Amino acid sequence: MRLPRVDWPILARDQLLVVCDPGDVAGYLRRRYTHFNVSVTPTYLAGIAALAGSPARGLVVGVDPNARKLENAVAGLRKAAGDKTRIVLCCRPSGEPAARRVLSAGANDYLIYPPRGDELDKALGLTVQRTGGEPIPTLVPDETAPTWEEIAGLANVLAGLGDGRQPLLDRLCRWVADAMRAADVQIVTPDETAVVGDQAMEATLVEAITAGGRHLGEILVGPRHKQPYTLAEAEKLRHYGRMIAHLLDAAEQQQRWQSLAMMDEASQLPNRRYLMHALEHLLQRAAQQRFRVTVLVLDLDGFKHFNDTYGHAAGDQILYEAGQLFRKHCRQHDIVARYGGDEFVLVFWDADEPRIAGSTHPTDVLQILRRIKKDLHEHTFPKLGPEATGCITLSGGLASFPWDAHDAQGLIDKADAALLQAKQAGKNRIYLVGTERSDDDMSDE
DSSP states (O other), X not given: OOOOOOOOOOOOTTEEEEESOSSSHHHHHHHHOTTSXXXXXXXXXXXXXXXXXXXXXXXXXXXXXXXXXXXXXXXHHHHHHOSSSEEEEEEOGGGHHHHHHHGGGTOSEEEESSOOHHHHHHHHXXXXXXXXXXXXXXXXXXXXXXXXXXXXXXXXXXHTGGGOHHHHHHHXXXXXXXXXXXXXXXEEOSSOEEEESXXXXXXXXXXXEXXXXXXXXXXXXXXXXXXXXXXXXXXXXHHHHHHHHHHHHHHHHHHHHHHHHTBOTTTOSBOHHHHHHHHHHHHHHHHXXXXXXEEEEEXXXXXXXXXXXXXXXXXXXXXXXXXXHHHHTSOTTSEEEEEETTEEEEEEEOSSSOSSTTOOTTHHHHHHHHHHHHHHHHOBOGGGGXXXXXXXXXXXXXXXXXXXXXXXXXHHHHHHHHHHHHHHTTSSOEEETTSSOBTTTTTTO
């Protein structure tokens, strides 16, 4: 069977071969060593095949650190090229460990891309032939390619992707400022602004942040004091605009998933996971700043009866409407969460002055709870048929920090014990930890 013909480049001693070019090394070799012919093969195997007929004067071999059997490839190139041919490995900085590792397979030296001309001269054993005043070309790296410092900075940005939009924008702004070597940078979106340097600066470069046809904001870069921006740097900023758009989209998606993980589906309130996390942080603040925290564990009386009689859809509706009613009677900073089953947890804390001068915990909280009970009694639940209005009551237990417990689980356990006491006393009442008094007993306080 005849094999298909493959037109490999024919090599001679006045030729150089570039295998797996890591950049524009081949073009640079043509400009620097004009008295040599330069050929290129895209793979290691193609390079070995090209050398089979006629060895070249020298090889420049790009190092792919992810290539399988890289040592075997270099050894094959050495065998095909012969002992007298110089083989020089050329790699990006990330490939340097792999280049060092495979030197013993048959290479003479390795260089970091982009290599200097004098480094190539020495490694390949060549001289540059120029006549008159013709300049010797140098290999100029792509100015739009990110440096390793930029990549490391981006890694730090990505590590905090889930911290929220403002912290992300702040880190991105600092990253752009470092990459552009600019003292003043702003990233402006419709809702947030991140600033490095002078907020009142006059922008020299402006780049839109867009994704999928949506305008997400702008990057504003202030002037340099010593030298203007190059066209390559302006192009780099365009890349940053696209990259930041993708990062903002990714952060928004991650925030959405985090919110779903912290949300109870039936009640549309924060779930137990969120409650425990938020309460632990709140108690740490309360201990440092010496303010009060009161935890109320609520249970809907007879919820199983409604679930069994009217179905789970009706039960879910009760949980949702009751949860929204609890939320309506609490301040914005108070925590209202579904703890599990038909239990809810309300957390009250003194972020501001008391609602009424001279009011105290937990007496002031009990006044709110009476309004909740009254509102719940008058509320109509459409899915409960003849029991739609006035049928649902609640029982609860109150515990306060720092008197009853010093951590989140301990505080909830104490409030839950008071809830059990209220249930045993006949339901439809709120009990305080350590007393036999309910909210009804404290109506005159």
